[in-house]
Amino acid sequence: MSEAKIVRPDEREDKVGDGREAVGRAIRLANLDLPEADRELYCDARPQAVKPYNGILEKFANWARANSLWILGFGTGCGAIELRPLMTSRFDMYRYGIQPRPTPRQSGVFIIGGYASVKTLKRIVRSYEQMQNPKFVLALGSCTINGGMYWDSYNTINRLDHYIPVDVYIAGCMPRPEALIAGFNKLKEIIRAGKGEGANKYAENFDWYKANQKKVIRDWNMPDYNW
């Protein structure tokens, strides 16, 4: 009977040697096994900060952005349960120009619904990067602020804005849909004032965010950046 050999990630022979190592582990990019022609399907280019328009044009754009908030339909934690009453007849968020959107490409607002386990954080980062600039993050519940009741958990992150930039925190466990609407109103104020620059902040402090993400995500098998 042959003995199965366990290969640790950093002992693997196909380990990447191009300097993409972080916290002592080999990083395999998702496009590495592909033929040269298909590699561009997974982009690992860095995001670039985009300068806002000047004067009244940016004000007009911000007015439109504030009145058309498309949220990403991705329930990342138990807080996502609060989004159902928010979009149905009791609270009806459509009145305020807030609509759910099924794909990250088309959405502008990412609601992190409560605790983010490390496994979910990986998906949060990928989804966040696929959203287009400008993008806004609404962190729902105490777990996103300091970990909440999961503050000493081995598998959840404590402070969300170490990993992606957050525009508005809504405290509570759970915050009710009214609190969420108040958070949306705050977000609208921020956007109208031209302070909702999370996407540019992410691009400018990219190395810091990536280092933080790689510190907690042990099996980093995704591109460094995928738009």
Added chain:
Amino acid sequence: MNPIVLQILFAAISLFVILNWGLILGGITARIQARVQGRIGIPVWQGYIDIIKNYFQRTSISHGIMFYLGPIFRVAGGVGTYMFIPAIFGSVLFSNFHFAGDVILVMYFVFFGQLGMALGAGESGHPYSAIGVSRGLAQMTAFEVPFALSVIALAAQYHTLSITDIVAAQQGGFVHWTLFTNPFAVIAGVISLLGMNMHNPFSVVIAPQEIPIGPPTEYHSSFLALLQTNRAIFNIAKLVLFMNLFFGGATTIWGMLIKTFSLYMVTIFVGVSFPRFRVDQSIRFFLRVPTVIGLAAVVFAILVF
């Protein structure tokens, strides 16, 4: 002024009117659907804000040249459809570029956009786009059968392929409308309109919550804004076409607004009343009863007229 320049100017004005009517109609119907669900719903002008926001998105990415051309083909399909339909009978401003065989060209243009979109969405490489495209094309092939049969019935009935002549033949009171002279053609045509508008029960193509949003899954920023602009134009173009073919056309702009609104309410009424068909069910549906009704319309038109 040179007559062709004047005609292009008039066509641009009529396109602008139709675009605004399409966006407002979208808002009104969203409001009505919201009332059915016991909500208040989006503001009527939300469509404008969404489009402005999408045009102002700072970044957009492309997956290649066909991906880029997809929305352009879609807009060409929408604008092309409208450009060859005389929107208001007897009006110079709204007569667009109608000519003797325009109904055939319009039938082609109705499906041109979807084919272009299929190529563009295919290049995005997203599996849900591919599923949406295959569903859309399959369903399109199915509802084209009763629609083509009802147009053939009209051609046999009125001995013309010109939309203007078909409208002219229906003037002089509502009993002259195709609705009363050949009801089979109208039933087959309006059922295929339900399929074209892709509300329930034929909404499986974009099926939100199931395959995220079908063909436009990867489209965003100004690509999506272009698709939204086209949706407003294309919706009204289809309604104006059906109004001309079956409901006596319109002689004033108010007549056009009222008739297209009422016709769209048929789609909305069916949409809020029925759940969604699977794609195989909708294909079977179109190829059974509506096709038989369409054949009956052709036979009726040949025997009676």
